[in-house]
Amino acid sequence: MTILRRRRSPLTVEPVTEPESESDATTTLLPLFPLQTVLLPGTKLPLHIFEPRYRQLTADLVSGTVPGREFGVVALRSSLTREVRGLDQLYEIGCSTVLREAKRLPDGRFDVVTQAQRRFRLTDLDCVSAPYMIASVEWVDDDPVAPAGDMAERLAVVARTAHRRYCETAWRSDDWNAPEADTELAELAYQLAADCLLPLEDRQRLLEERHPLRRLRIACRLLIREAGFLDTLGAVPLPPGELTDLGKPASLN
Template sequence: MRDAERPQADKVTLPLFPLQTVLLPGAVLPLHLFEPRYRQLMVDLLSGAVPERRFGIIGIKSAGVREVDSVDHLHPIGCTALLGESERLPDGRFDVVTHGERRFRLLDLDQTRAPYLIGTVEWVPDEPVPAGAEEATERLSASARSAYRRYAESAWEDETWPSPPPETPPAELGYLLAANCLLPLPDRQRLLEETHPLRRLRAVNKLLSREAGFLAALNAVPAPPPEVPHLTTRACLN
């Protein structure tokens, strides 16, 4: 569901899962949860104590932060995650799959209400695409898709890589094109924070063209940085 279709509220509260990665709307993020407080978060999500199986994923600014206790430790914009498939292991750990939904701006943290952090947040909608921008939208969408194809052809031998359907709205297209690509954390955070769909498409085109050039020159897929989970394995980030 898009931002414009959701009921708006000035402020809401969300359970938070700070990570050294960035979840984009529309992206899929698998997680392996072993820390007691995040096991409890999963229990609360699955039992309905936290409604709608939703929580917030937000990036930690520095890998040197061991314990988040201030909004200053976190990026200002995060993304809600919808809990999908889940498996509780015999020792109490969880393997889960989450799906990125909508952006929020973190306003405040509560460290006392639950074993995990609770954030006070406000939603971050996109700016509207100006009337009469159909030609620019079509051109930018085509350029971003072309950059994605070049990246995919360089990164993956299998030609069955996913591609967003033709009817994908421009507000969603930039996120979906970037979702499966191994972009550095700062680039993914900038895409998450960009509120204009056309500027986001332009940025995706530039970033994926850059990465495709690197891959073509190296003739190899670079290893993902430590803060970005490998896309074919469960992430262990808590």
């Protein structure tokens, strides 16, 4: 499996019909795709699928064998892991994603695009019942919060400013997008982080935070820190289009 990082060169794909919404059960079974990356809700994940077990998963998603065409992505705790055998090798909190587009290649590989949906907590792992792993999960919602009013608005402005500073330093103008003005507070931190090359542990921290204001504050601090690093070092990360193999060494695909 290769994570396709170039957002500005979309795949030519065959559309997959949108799945009907499922009821939000407390627990469920999800096919599991461990990666050396953290998937944040609302973001898109393009993948190149080539290993047999994940080709089978993709075929099951396309055919509707997997309910809702939804599977889980969870980060590996160690980049040295080559085969997952227990929960201790994975972070507890991951994110589900839904297959949106798929193109089957002549040799059986797939190029796919998925859309991240909702967070979950791993409770059990089945490594033998199917070619790919199946996880028992509990859905994770945000904590209820009282209206934050002006404080939330001010924090959002500061976070957006930090995001713009980072992106204008790191990327070309067509390599990033500012979140829409009407983006909900609960989603803003995820969208701001999506354009930035934050370390895995920082992205996991954002994923696990259940208080929307606290999550946005964390994102703001991380973006200010990273922009400061860029200014201090006088260096910029590689353009997104040149980062296509970041997940490859630790991939289970």
